[in-house]
Amino acid sequence: MALQHIKIGDWLTILFGCIGVVMLTLKLWNGELADKALIRSGGKIFREVPLSNNQNIEVRGPLGISIITIQNRKARIASDPSPRQYCVRQGWLQQAGEIALCLPNQVSVEMIGSKKQYDSLNY
Numbered sequence: 001m002a003l004q005h006i007k008i009g010d011w012l013t014i015l016f017g018c019i020g021v022v023m024l025t026l027k028l029w030n031g032e033l034a035d036k037a038l039i040r041s042g043g044k045i046f047r048e049v050p051l052s053n054n055q056n057i058e059v060r061g062p063l064g065i066s067i068i069t070i071q072n073r074k075a076r077i078a079s080d081p082s083p084r085q086y087c088v089r090q091g092w093l094q095q096a097g098e099i100a101l102c103l104p105n106q107v108s109v110e111m112i113g114s115k116k117q118y119d120s121l122n123y
Helices: 008-028
Strands: 036-041 044-050 055-061 064-071 074-079 099-102 107-112
Touching: 036 055, 036 064, 044 055, 064 107, 074 099, 074 107
Parallel strands: none
Antiparallel strands: 036 044, 036 107, 055 064, 064 074, 099 107
16 A cells, blocks of 8 residues: 555655745635725716725616625625626625725625735736
């Protein structure tokens, strides 16, 4: 059997490799928690709100009113007149850089942290 050829140093290398992967994943994969929500309507900034206050915000778009809920330092689009409801199904947002878009109604919510998150680098 192949396991009998693996020595203690090999097991230690595998163990430390696995621990390293888990630690890097926990450190680098999770984003920072957001401080504010940036709400846009029609491509323009409608309001920038802190996540410290629980509230419902009504945002008017071309199809009607979208309701954005902020609760327990999270934000979501609770209701929207768009036909497929993709932005409502997106659920709660809490990490900086997350965004929910209601394209037919031209409403969006973007979570903002202390430093700007980038999806990709432009050059």
